[in-house]
Amino acid sequence: MEYDITIGLEVHCELKSTSKVFSPSPNAYSEKPNTNISVIDLGFPGILPVVNKESIKKALTVATALNCETPEYMIFDRKNYYYPDLPKGYQITQMHYPVGTNGYLDIYVEDKVKRIYIHDTHLEEDTASLDHYDKYSLIDYNRCGVPLLETVTEPCMHSIDEALAFLESLKRLFLYTDVSDVKVELGQLRCDINVSLAPKGSNELGVKVEMKNIISYNVKMALESEIKRQIQELNNNRAIVKETRRYDEATMQTYRMRSKEEAIDYKYFIEPNIPPIKLTNELKKEVKESLPELAFSKITRYINEYGLSLVDAKTIAKDKDIANYYEKIVTSGKDPKMVSNWVTTRVLGRLSKDEITISEFNFTEDKMIELLDFIESGKISTKQAKDIFYKCIEENKTPKKVVKESGMEQITNEEEIRKIVLEVLEENSDVAKDYNPEKGRMLDFFIGQTMKKSRGKANPGVATKVLKEELLKYANR
């Protein structure tokens, strides 16, 4: 039997800031447990959380970038549950009045545009991290109170590809808006995944199963494994149970955590310790005006205005700094496709080889513009340009300097080339006098000789033209 898959995601992203969202301890990763903590993070009696302005601004930035409606006031709620990673016995979050609601994000799934609807995005605090051993667990409170933004989609994705494309686009949005470093390896991007299967063409959704706390790089495998499990259950006429499951990285399978009956009642109520904070129109305007052009818009523009392929456009827009590098060169007047070729092959190849980012790359935009100038004016060939590119990087020099030092600059002046050509013809007069324009191989021989004599510096196009003229004269003597 065939099934329609429906997926909804709840994506948690740790936001950047100097101090934590409700306390003045550092929002920074530390190898040493329990160093970046305050009495507020530890939930000591009598504590008073005070919201960090920067976290509000970043949350509002994402809400705006996701085309959400934003509330008049920032209001928080308490989500009550007991677990050792939550010293206060409740998490401060936003349940009733999230910072963003009813939004959307347009994304590319393969070559199609898909609109992903956002139910809400809300600001909350992260919990402590637990390490589990055979007989005990250890608690590090460093992560307690790190600002966390949870973005909840509608159940509007219908394939693993769509879910992954959305996750990638959302990650890019966080990076473009500079709200987070999105260090996946540090668990800065984690998901809860809701997935249900219904008979193909059915109007109703199937029974929803939730998978909790999946690190973003495990989303694909968790979805594959859970969908496979649900298909097997349904094909064997076993009903899917509404439950929460966890994904085990080692076995690559999902396991039941709790059923609907055991669902936790979080007893949400408005956090009385934090008075409502007005989100002024000035702040909303400031946030809106400071939003950068996002990846989706860039990709679309690169295709429509610059004529790039979807693949190249996506590759460039994947990283904001790469996109800025590319655009700076293009706006200097260089051919967008030629620049795209250089960026997507040579530049990205080199960054990957050296394991560095574009901001650490010594071949700056200005150097690339200089190099492309040389190619455009015909002073160097594309092949030579590649050599110069690598030499510039190795020796941290400008293309101008490398060209000058290595004497690589092409001879494009016709008369200069003619001098060389005439010398070549004199030296090979036996062959030259038998020149027949229909015999291409003879011309190739003379081009080769001319290149050799000019030590590779003669512009091949000009050399060919001059050779044809002079060979005809020679043969007609």
Add this chain to the structure above:
Amino acid sequence: MITKDKLKEYSEKLMFRLEEEQYDTLLKEFDIILEQMKLIEDIKEIEDIEPMTFPFELDNVRPREDEKIETIDTAMALSNAKEKIGTEVKVPKVVE
């Protein structure tokens, strides 16, 4: 209707357990609580009243600037812990 079984079910969910006589005491306390709730139920014409979350209507609450850093000493933080390993707090294993 609150029964002893209900109290046991809730305490299980909230992850604590009581002695039998403590459940009896709690049950008696609930009778008082429920009676007091009835008093509130008798208040008329409150359907259109918004629940009050904050006693004052303030429009001038300012969030904190993201500048000042304050931490407490690790040793002091850990002094509350019954058991520790290194600089981490040791608790009974919380996953199966």
